[in-house]
Amino acid sequence: MAKKLYKGNEAFAEAAVRAGCEGFFGYPITPSTEFLEYMAWRMPELGRAFVQAESEVAAINMVYGAACTGKRVMTASSSPGISLMMEGISYIAGTEVPCVIINVMRGGPGLGNIAPSQGDYYQMVKGGGHGDYFPIAIAPASVQEAVDLIGLSFDLAEKYRSVVHVLVDGNLGQMMEPCEMPPMQELPAPPEWAVTGAKGRDANILSSIYIEPADEEVANIRLLKRWMEIEENEVRYQEYSLEDAEIAIIAFGTSGRVSSTAVRQARAEGIKVGLFRPITLAPFPKKEISALAKRVKRILVVEMNTGMMLEDVSQCVQGQVPIEFYGRLGGMTPLPDEIYDEITRISQNMDAPASPNPRLEWVARLEKIIEGEK
Amino acid sequence: MVAPAPKIVYQRPASLATRVTHYCPGCTHGVAHRLIAEVLDEMGLREKTIGVAPVGCSVFAYNYFNHDYVEAAHGRAPAMATGIKRVLPQQTVYTYQGDGDLASIGMAEIMHAAARGEQITVVFINNAIYGMTGGQMAPTTLPGMVTTSSPGGRDVESMGFPIRMSEILAKMDGAGYIVRRSLHDPANIRKAKKAIRLAFETQERGLGFSMVELLSSCPTNWKLTPVDALTFIEDRMIPMFPLGDYKVNDEIANLRV
Incomplete structure (x- = not known):
């Protein structure tokens, strides 16, 4: 068709x-x-x-x-x-x-x-x-x-x-x-x-x-x-350019799609980044994300919320690699450039220690971005 | 000499299941259940009927009937019945609801089911109280009536007035048959059965939404003996909720059953 x-x-x-x-x-x-x-x-x-x-x-x-x-x-x-x-x-x-x-x-x-x-x-x-x-x-x-x-x-x-x-x-x-x-x-x-009328049955x-x-x-x-x-x-997910990736973005739905554009852009610059996109959020691809955490050096979770899936990802990663977060809120959709900036920032700080609360640094960065957008 | 074959004058309707009642002594739910079962038998509807039970004392209504049944959320039976009827338009669908279910939490659902002229039948048990939760004030509780949540008696100044659902629903263009009957004595029970029959006839003929309101007793929560509870219906409830035909489609008015 x-x-x-x-x-x-x-x-x-x-x-x-x-x-x-x-x-x-x-x-x-x-x-x-x-x-x-x-x-x-x-x-x-x-x-x-x-x-x-x-x-x-x-x-x-x-x-x-x-x-x-x-x-x-x-x-x-x-x-x-x-x-x-x-x-x-x-x-x-x-x-x-x-x-x-x-x-x-x-x-x-x-x-x-x-x-x-x-x-x-x-x-x-x-x-x-x-x-x-x-x-x-x-x-x-x-x-x-x-x-x-x-x-x-x-x-x-x-x-x-x-x-x-x-x-x-x-x-x-x-x-x-x-x-x-x-x-x-x-x-x-x-x-x-089914209830259809008990014709010839109990x-x-x-x-x-x-x-x-x-x-x-x-x-x-x-x-x-x-x-x-x-x-x-019934776990379903999609991987994109993760084969040799050192940075893995994990994002679903629209934020996954926007992230894939940023990944393409960063790949063109030679940054080893890929995307893991859960298609089923429940059941959540727990084993796959846990395995992914063994292959990459850093994970960036991108969402259009305050980091809800972030908590599920953190549970799967179990501290194996540092996790960072980027999100837009309240009806805002992130642009590919914003995620690209996150990728380049992370790629330039691959040895930075893991944050105990990735939301803290993200909120500070986001407030600066919002200031710049005014 | 061969004895004449015994004539059966009374037996369990096929639409009624064999089960020991959980209703309190003197409660009229059992009477209402039996009337519905007799009507379904007489109209040959048992094998195409789907009932929708409410939340309240009759939450287990489905245990007493021998036909397909679902159990709705509190007040949502008319919406659930709508969903069933719309995908199975040839089947017979009815709800069985109490006054808290129908006239309080489910007010929107009952009004709109009537407004849409849903081809469903509603059996509305009005006993002026919340039975299952232990005797709280209902939307139909009489002025001055003592309940556990109106311990000084229903004060209409602060707690509002009883709602007369039959009178309200009779104003809806989608309604085909809206009547109020009572279960307080045999003559009225016979009239109630005829009304239930006509309500199902309304549905089977596609004449719109149908409802039979049945004034019912709750001896336990009224704190009356079963006999005094029936007298309470006659003396106190009927003056507030007059029996009568509030809307009857012409075809049904001319029907002889």
């Missing part, structure tokens, strides 16, 4: 349709709204369900109900809307029904702004809702990659009866890029556990309640074991 120019949010929506999404329930919020607008005409055209809900709270509970029928269903929202959905996401996780949730992240906390951010890392990667559960969290870095990973997200959600979070930011949602759509998928038959009951703590403990163990299976089998 030929490439076509798509707006990010619309491409994600079409990818979901082609992956067999039969129900979309959402609420308008910038910068994800085009997703809802696209589904508003596309789903009815195919005889599939679309509802603009009265709130994100209602939207996620519509997703919850529809997910219980075993059909592929989803919602898309942006940060404050995702916060509202967290109650329902926890119920969905507790009921072990599959669904895909796309967060087109924006600056926060609070109302924040509508500019791109990666500030929902903890919320999307660690869970965000109450109780013991583990979402799968996937972070594409281009419109095409998102299109490909949305299909995978539905597959993983179904395979593991799990919530799958797709993290993109306002950049990816709003940008236009050429991309190739996958073919339309056949709609699958409902699984055995009644199916789907619930997240285990009133006896001993039963909840068993359910928690089941979820944990499933999660460990996911950790074993």
Whole structure:
């Protein structure tokens, strides 16, 4: 199929349709709204369900109900809307029904702004809702990659009866890029556990309640074991020019993509730098980052937040090599030049002692950069 | 002489599961459950019905029915039912909700489900109190009524007035059938059953959102005997929540069942 120019949010929506999404329930919020607008005409055209809900709270509970029928269903929202959905996401996780949730992240906390951010890392990667559960969290870095990973997200959600979070930011949602759509998928038959009407079988009951703590403990163990299976089998990442690298940048999504431009620029100057880009943030590529730390001399983590993934990277690196951090916040996207400057600074100070708190030096550097931008 | 075959005059509906009740003595949840099961049997809907249970005493409603069921978050049953009905439009979907669930935390979800004219049925149990958490004030608690969170009696000056949901929902264009009935005596229970039947008929005919509000007892938290609790419904609740048909689609009004 030929490439076509798509707006990010619309491409994600079409990818979901082609992956067999039969129900979309959402609420308008910038910068994800085009997703809802696209589904508003596309789903009815195919005889599939679309509802603009009265709130994100209602939207996620519509997703919850529809997910219980075993059909592929989803919602898309942006940060404050995702916060509202967290109650329902926890119920969905507790009921072990599959669904895909796309967060087109924006600056926060609070109302924040509508500019791109990666500030929902903890919320999307660690869970965000109450109780013991583990979402799968996937972070594409281009419109095409998102299109490909949305299909995978539905597959993983179904395979593991799990919530799958797709993290993109306002950049990816709003940008236009050429991309190739996958073919339309056949709609699958409902699984055995689905509520569809108990015709010729015993009644199916789907619930997240285990009133006896001993039963909840068993359910928690089941979820944990499933999660460990996911950790074993579903780690995804991309390496770029890391073969002989002495400096490794670790960055996901948009900051990964911006970093790759800076790496190219630095490579042209002869600096031995490469990029490790986690595609799954949960499961996190722990073993791979731990191994990477044995190969390189320094690691630079780049994010569009205050260093949330930094903490996960630090856990994997275990002090094997010094880690530095660079981030932009509040809806600011770093430019390749800023990351290039970080690479050159590090390459000129390869023997500097490791900082016990890389955030300290970064904040000082960032405040100077902000001063210079005025 | 061959004895005539015994005539069955009463038996468990197929839509009702075999299970010992967890409800308190004198509670009318069991009556409401049975009425729903009888209606599903009579309409032949059991094998295509999906129920949505609430949070509250009837959080375990699904244990009592022999058809597919899901368990919603507090107040979200109408949204969950919407999701199910929209992807399975041929199936029968109903919610079973109490007054805290429906008229307090779930106010937005019930109003918008009605506004959208969702083809779902809602059985609304109004007993003027939060049962499961131990007798707190509900949005339907009567003025002056003592609860654990209105220990001096509901003072409408500071705690507001009871909400009459049937009257409110009857104003929604998407609603096809909105009535209030009571479970305090056999005659009213029969009327309640007919209303539940007509609510499901409304759904099956695609005539819009349907709700039956059932005035119900909570002897435990009202601190009354089961018999006195039924009298309380008649003497105290009905004056505040008058029984009646608040909105009935013409096709349903002319229906004989």
